[in-house]
Amino acid sequence: DAGVIQSPRHEVTEMGQEVTLRCKPISGHNSLFWYRQTMMRGLELLIYFNNNVPIDDSGMPEDRFSAKMPNASFSTLKIQPSEPRDSAVYFCASSPRLTVNSNQPQHFGDGTRLSIL
Amino acid sequence: GENVEQHPSTLSVQEGDSAVIKCTYSDSASNYFPWYKQELGKGPQLIIDIRSNVGEKKDQRIAVTLNKTAKHFSLHITETQPEDSAVYFCAASTHGGSQGNLIFGKGTKLSVKP
Numbered sequence A: 001d002a003g004v005i006q007s008p009r010h011e012v013t014e015m016g017q018e019v020t021l022r023c024k025p026i027s028g029h030n031s032l033f034w035y036r037q038t039m040m041r042g043l044e045l046l047i048y049f050n051n052n053v054p055i056d057d058s059g060m061p062e063d064r065f066s067a068k069m070p071n072a073s074f075s076t077l078k079i080q081p082s083e084p085r086d087s088a089v090y091f092c093a094s095s096p097r098l099t100v101n102s103n104q105p106q107h108f109g110d111g112t113r114l115s116i117l
Numbered sequence B: 001g002e003n004v005e006q007h008p009s010t011l012s013v014q015e016g017d018s019a020v021i022k023c024t025y026s027d028s029a030s031n032y033f034p035w036y037k038q039e040l041g042k043g044p045q046l047i048i049d050i051r052s053n054v055g056e057k058k059d060q061r062i063a064v065t066l067n068k069t070a071k072h073f074s075l076h077i078t079e080t081q082p083e084d085s086a087v088y089f090c091a092a093s094t095h096g097g098s099q100g101n102l103i104f105g106k107g108t109k110l111s112v113k114p
Helices: none
Strands: A005-007 A010-013 A019-024 A031-038 A042-050 A053-056 A065-071 A074-079 A088-095 A112-116 B004-007 B010-014 B019-025 B032-038 B045-051 B056-059 B062-067 B072-077 B086-093 B102-104 B108-113
Touching (some): A019 A088, A031 A074, B019 B108, B045 B062, B072 B086
Parallel strands (some): B010 B108
Antiparallel strands (some): A005 A019, A031 A088, B004 B019, B032 B045
């Protein structure tokens, strides 16, 4: 079975440019999570969706960040305009249901390594 | 909100030795505690988890223990092998797991020397 698929794997762009990260969750999973990973702050939850509806975006750092989930098989995380401090690895994860437990764990993609010059 | 502390940040062991990683959490309502292993260039992968109504869970060479009173839980890896080298993250669920939030520790880089 295909896991969570993220694209691109690597993105290098200049500050001020718009960046769009993409995620395809595992088929049948109803919940989708976006995380950011940095050395200083570790893994931070940015936003999560349930049945394509955003549930909690309190982790989104600024208005420059936005996320959408237009359907059950696709989500985007957009940064506009991008800044050097946005450089990080961004992970998408999905789970069968919103409630997380042993039978419904979160599965992570391999991430997008974003570098803003 | 929930806060998860993880120690040590780095751990080096000889192949065949045991490794122990410890985490503490602050929210007494948390009731689900997964451990993830992250290899270089990969996303975190779930290796074992435990719920608050269980004190210990074991899966081959990996075990997790939970002390609800003290609000800490630990990962134990026995008979370590070089392929166990990775970064390990503990996490705790907020809202009792009902809303999917996972708060992660800062990670432990485990190195197993042959």
